[in-house]
Amino acid sequence: MLLSLRQIRRRIRSVENTEKITRAMQMVSTAKLKHEQDMLFAGKPYYFKMDALLKRLLASVKTATHPLLEERPVKNNFALCLITSDSGLCSTYNDNMIRIAEGFINEYGAGNTSLIAIGRKGFNHFKKRKIRISHAYLGLQGRYSNNVAEEIVKAIVNSFLSKETDEVHIAHTHFDATLKYRPKLQKLLNIERAAEEREIDYILEPDAGRVLEELLPTYISAKIRGILLDAFTSEHSQRMVAMRSATDNAVELIDNLTLLRNKARQAAITTEIIEVSSASEELKG
Numbered sequence: 001m002l003l004s005l006r007q008i009r010r011r012i013r014s015v016e017n018t019e020k021i022t023r024a025m026q027m028v029s030t031a032k033l034k035h036e037q038d039m040l041f042a043g044k045p046y047y048f049k050m051d052a053l054l055k056r057l058l059a060s061v062k063t064a065t066h067p068l069l070e071e072r073p074v075k076n077n078f079a080l081c082l083i084t085s086d087s088g089l090c091s092t093y094n095d096n097m098i099r100i101a102e103g104f105i106n107e108y109g110a111g112n113t114s115l116i117a118i119g120r121k122g123f124n125h126f127k128k129r130k131i132r133i134s135h136a137y138l139g140l141q142g143r144y145s146n147n148v149a150e151e152i153v154k155a156i157v158n159s160f161l162s163k164e165t166d167e168v169h170i171a172h173t174h175f176d177a178t179l180k181y182r183p184k185l186q187k188l189l190n191i192e193r194a195a196e197e198r199e200i201d202y203i204l205e206p207d208a209g210r211v212l213e214e215l216l217p218t219y220i221s222a223k224i225r226g227i228l229l230d231a232f233t234s235e236h237s238q239r240m241v242a243m244r245s246a247t248d249n250a251v252e253l254i255d256n257l258t259l260l261r262n263k264a265r266q267a268a269i270t271t272e273i274i275e276v277s278s279a280s281e282e283l284k285g
Helices: 005-060 093-108 120-128 146-161 208-284
Strands: 078-083 113-118 133-137 167-177 180-189
Touching: 005 208, 078 093, 078 120, 078 146, 078 208, 093 113, 093 120, 093 167, 093 180, 093 208, 113 120, 113 146, 120 133, 133 146, 146 167, 146 180, 146 208, 167 208, 180 208
Parallel strands: 078 113, 078 167, 113 133
Antiparallel strands: 167 180
16 A cells, blocks of 8 residues: 555654663663673672682682581572663563573472562563562663672572571673673572682681681672673663664664655656646646
């Protein structure tokens, strides 16, 4: 069905309005991405050093114990910390994370799994499925907050130390580059010793137990901060890319509609010329 000139003009105006919205959202996501990315890259050397130090230390002081290192022989309760976004328009970001969480729940059983939901998309999805949600952190909008990060750390650590859960896992996205991120599922608690790390003869003051007592909570806090920044950076990256793609599609559609409008206008002019010529010939005849 051919569109009239008026309908084509109306569609062009509609797509132009959409293009303005998607371009504005792209600019906002770009600014947010820059902010979160700077924080992520600034903290990465600290996170990596902390992780390497703890692995070497645990490999070297195998006799030292700590509640966060406890490997429980019988595991009945599992907690999954799931990071999704509060809003949409970020491509497959949330779908990938929800798919990982569903796989985890299917493996360990819905009755044995509790959810720590960070982000409204994951919270809404699993609330409808009647999955038990022990904690929810909504409305962050991809903005990192030290206060919220510490609340999440306390919730995770307390659930493990109180034996409410026997293992804690976290599903998040790892930011590789602006156009690349990887969905990731990893175990948080208990903290495992890395068997492949070489042993180092550390001199510890006052003793290994006191050092671990100070180091392990700091390590968990640093790890959660890094994971949150990773996830939020990935979210803004995906939304920026999605909005850029939507803007490009809108511009292409406007070009096609403009060409169609010009053709329709030319056809209308040609028709008018033919009608005038025909009328003139009729008058002559």
